[in-house]
Amino acid sequence: MSARGEKGKPRLRAADRVYEDIRRCILTGKLCPGERLTEELLAERFGASRTPVRSAIVRLAGDGFVEMTPRSGTIVKRRSAGEIADIYDVRALLESAAAGLAARSRTDADLDELKRLQDEMEADFEAADIGETENVETLSLLNKAFHQRILDSSGNATLAESASRLMDIGFLINTYTSFSREEIARSVDEHRKLIDAIRSRDVYWAEAVMRAHILGARNSLASVVEAEKCRR
Amino acid sequence: MSARGEKGKPRLRAADRVYEDIRRCILTGKLCPGERLTEELLAERFGASRTPVRSAIVRLAGDGFVEMTPRSGTIVKRRSAGEIADIYDVRALLESAAAGLAARSRTDADLDELKRLQDEMEADFEAADIGETENVETLSLLNKAFHQRILDSSGNATLAESASRLMDIGFLINTYTSFSREEIARSVDEHRKLIDAIRSRDVYWAEAVMRAHILGARNSLASVVEAEKCRR
DNA sequence: TTGCCCAAAATTGTATCCAATGAGGTCTCG
């Protein structure tokens, strides 16, 4: 048996590196929606040939991060405010179900991990200066890890993957910079309620809290997007 | 503006052809779960070089049809009975929501198209000899088109795409050969109920019927899978 | 016989080369 995604240093493929790099650039806003991705440029930028870059682009297109039009080129996918709202609606549907399942079948380890992530988030939030991109990024990552852990605790891998995919698309990290400290505080508080519900195995409460959490985020984001419109 | 998936004969790419071909082979059972896909073999089989084949494989991996392990190879993804049940659970969640939305906001054109598909299905079902793979395939395709149309009528493209992805994975066409004439009749009947609900704009009825329809299919399929176990 | 090790063959991953096509600029004509 060989290494399969473990940390056993299986010498990462260039295609994987490039995939991660481009993805990161999109998530952090270094590549903006509508911006064109030329294979040769990316190849040069990331120190690889066009072959792994192409592979990465195909994967990113499958993930919904970019849009390939057959013989024309690839751009970072634009998303309207409506589309983003739709994504959050589906997330609410999937993640509230997952929260309910997690409340039903969680283990102690699940709960401990959620608490750990929550503590870390709170610590970072207290210390953080919102507006510093660094902090925003770690906060965003912790938030994603928290949600992901609940998904994984649901015991339905398909549910987890479907929701995770949407989470990735919606989580443009730089978006977070536009959230007020107040909104983030509310989010952190809702996470605490979520942990309560899951600890006490209250299925319907967990579902309700998660739904409210995500739909609340949707509305905050909607106003942010509306305010920013499309810059650059 | 250029052609993008329209019928304008934009000279399909080899990568797309190969993608469709492999996908079809998996769906129809010509490629079995666990079977290894070697690039050179596929290239020879479909009359292309390894480049478009690789591209197709990467896409298929993103879709969840195959599993690539980094320097080892690619196999058609195996799915346990539990995983298939999970997929159907998520489908029930997403598609019942979609059916509700469709009931709320359907147009007359949506309804006509659903009726048309339903008529075609019924005609095919009456005439068909279940067991003939040809008929099973067209029936399966019509079924998929029916569900897809409801998803599209929901007005939430993300919801439609998420559910569609799962539908594709679950719809191994050859699976249908194992369904009894009785079970298919039930399915057709449920479709009619669904049309009724959507026509009368009864949101909750549409949701309930869709949920029952999909969970019923899940249970039928579960017993089939259990019976077959893994052959070959 | 069983287990291990090494070598060769098969297969994946990457780079580069060539062909084809769409995009953009320019020139001409109205």
Added chain:
DNA sequence: CGAGACCTCATTGGATACAATTTTGGGCAA
């Protein structure tokens, strides 16, 4: 001065050559 056609060029798509790694088969020893 503007619009349209044509031409050039940048970029994508595909093929092939090469490198690296994994698998597999055989041989050897316990």
